[in-house]
Amino acid sequence: MERYGSMRIYNTLTREKEELVTIIPGEVRIYVCGPTVYNLIHIGNARPLITFDILRRFLEYSGYKVTFVQNFTDIDDKVIVGAREEGVPIKEFTERYIAAYFADAEALGIRTADIHPRATESIDAILNLIGLLDEKGYTYTLADGVYFDTSKYDKYYQLSKLNPEELSAGESQRVDESIDKRNPADFVLWKFRRGDEPFWPSKWGEGRPGWHIECSAMIHKVLDDQIDIHGGGRDLIFPHHENEIAQSECALGKPFASYWMHNGFVQIDNVKMSKSLGNFVTLRKALQEWGGEVLRFFMLNTHYRSPINYTAAALEAASAGLERLKRAAAALSARVDKPENAAAGTEVSGTEVSDAAANLSAALHTAVAQFDKAMNDDMNTAVALAAIFDLVREINEALTGEIDQSVAAMVLEGLYKLTDCLGLDIRPAAEEIPAEVRRLVEERAVARKARDFARADAIREQVAALGFDIEDTPAGAQIHPRG
Numbered sequence: 359m360e361r362y363g364s365m366r367i368y369n370t371l372t373r374e375k376e377e378l379v380t381i382i383p384g385e386v387r388i389y390v391c392g393p394t395v396y397n398l399i400h401i402g403n404a405r406p407l408i409t410f411d412i413l414r415r416f417l418e419y420s421g422y423k424v425t426f427v428q429n430f431t432d433i434d435d436k437v438i439v440g441a442r443e444e445g446v447p448i449k450e451f452t453e454r455y456i457a458a459y460f461a462d463a464e465a466l467g468i469r470t471a472d473i474h475p476r477a478t479e480s481i482d483a484i485l486n487l488i489g490l491l492d493e494k495g496y497t498y499t500l501a502d503g504v505y506f507d508t509s510k511y512d513k514y515y516q517l518s519k520l521n522p523e524e525l526s527a528g529e530s531q532r533v534d535e536s537i538d539k540r541n542p543a544d545f546v547l548w549k550f551r552r553g554d555e556p557f558w559p560s561k562w563g564e565g566r567p568g569w570h571i572e573c574s575a576m577i578h579k580v581l582d583d584q585i586d587i588h589g590g591g592r593d594l595i596f597p598h599h600e601n602e603i604a605q606s607e608c609a610l611g612k613p614f615a616s617y618w619m620h621n622g623f624v625q626i627d628n629v630k631m632s633k634s635l636g637n638f639v640t641l642r643k644a645l646q647e648w649g650g651e652v653l654r655f656f657m658l659n660t661h662y663r664s665p666i667n668y669t670a671a672a673l674e675a676a677s678a679g680l681e682r683l684k685r686a687a688a689a690l691s692a693r694v695d696k697p698e699n700a701a702a703g704t705e706v707s708g709t710e711v712s713d714a715a716a717n718l719s720a721a722l723h724t725a726v727a728q729f730d731k732a733m734n735d736d737m738n739t740a741v742a743l744a745a746i747f748d749l750v751r752e753i754n755e756a757l758t759g760e761i762d763q764s765v766a767a768m769v770l771e772g773l774y775k776l777t778d779c780l781g782l783d784i785r786p787a788a789e790e791i792p793a794e795v796r797r798l799v800e801e802r803a804v805a806r807k808a809r810d811f812a813r814a815d816a817i818r819e820q821v822a823a824l825g826f827d828i829e830d831t832p833a834g835a836q837i838h839p840r841g
């Protein structure tokens with residue numbers, strides 16, 4: 359049974375939430391701008407990774423076949439300067455940062471894209487696209503390169519909604535500058551060779567691609583003329599994405615991407631991150647400090663379009679929230695594996711057991727409905743997480759009594775399906791002893807030292823209910839999973 363098709367997405371192009379209607383029914387083709395590989399990525403770069411990884415997971419969860427593409431910009435001024443400063447070949451330099459990217463992404467639980475095209479491997483497609491623009495009269499040539507004439511395209515500024523009169527003030531600083539440009543927003547498609555920089559031959563002269571044309575060309579090369587969703591950080595709206603639309607729509611004469619999704623900024627302690635302010639945090643450092651799961655959980659707590667504030671307090675709260683999820687999963691999992699351990703000593707009548715089971719089943723259905731509703735509403739992960747925590751409260755409540763094994767198994771599976779959709783793995787590792795059990799065993803050791811054996815025995819029962827046995831040995835207490 360097909361059940362896709364109920365998602366609404368905020369489209370930057372229209373500034374409205376729109377129902378997702380894909381070009382091919384049941385399939386979604388997504389392209390997300392990837393990193394320029396000249397340094398370690400920072401936590402601001404981690405946000406689009408997580409945002410679009412979750413989009414991909416949710417669309418698959420909803421029944422879509424998803425093709426997910428993310429590029430590497432592996433030729434650029436910064437790449438050339440970086441490699442030169444280190445005195446290493448460009449290829450060696452970029453391979454290092456592509457490998458670093460994959461290591462960081464994996465630590466965040468980001469799935470590898472279906473295709474990771476690279477600019478340097480797409481030169482034919484890039485030249486072909488520039489050729490189409492040239493044939494149709496959208497280009498002009500200056501001393502330093504081939505430029506796109508934005509005045510020839512009357513829908514330029516459709517994405518950013520910028521006012522061209524105001525452009526020269528601030529935004530044009532971010533556009534390629536040549537004093538001879540016809541219009542402030544015009545941008546370079548092909549940069550002519552300078553000195554010993556890398557270059558490729560072309561009919562306009564030896565050179566290398568501009569940044570914007572790379573993405574358009576890679577999209578058409580590996581996906582199609584038209585795609586469903588184009589994503590990236592909101593800092594890419596202008597000029598990068600505006601230019602991608604202009605190039606693709608002028609060259610191919612059809613709409614480029616149906617939906618444009620942009621994630622909000624990451625701030626550090628309420629301040630915009632910047633190298634000059636010294637509050638620049640690499641993802642590597644954040645991973646060392648908090649771990650990938652906590653960082654992901656932290657980002658999920660805020661809607662992807664809102665700014666997010668990276669603070670120690672927020673990360674600690676995320677860590678505690680994740681721990682709560684894992685504790686509930688571990689305790690419920692112990693009941694599924696060992697039903698005879700359920701609520702030792704609690705007398706419950708058959709009616710009460712089935713009431714509890716019915717309540718827990720109902721809680722799962724409610725949580726799934728709330729989760730789907732939130733995610734279908736422009737991917738509201740914060741509300742989706744709240745639905746999961748409602749379920750966790752019900753699970754913890756149910757754990758105080760007996761739980762029918764089949765209901766426990768169904769609820770656990772349902773919980774995992776939701777957390778998997780968010781990219782959170784909360785399954786207890788086979789040999790892992792939950793933090794709660796460790797804490798209880800330490801508490802029991804203190805009680806035994808104080809000869810409070812009643813307390814020690816009560817704790818042994820609590821630990822048993824969580825699915826673990828304590829064995830007292832001359833070396834101290836050993837913890838074993840029951841069974």
Ligand SMILES: [Zn+2]
Nearest residue numbers: 391392573598
């Ligand atoms: Zn791009």
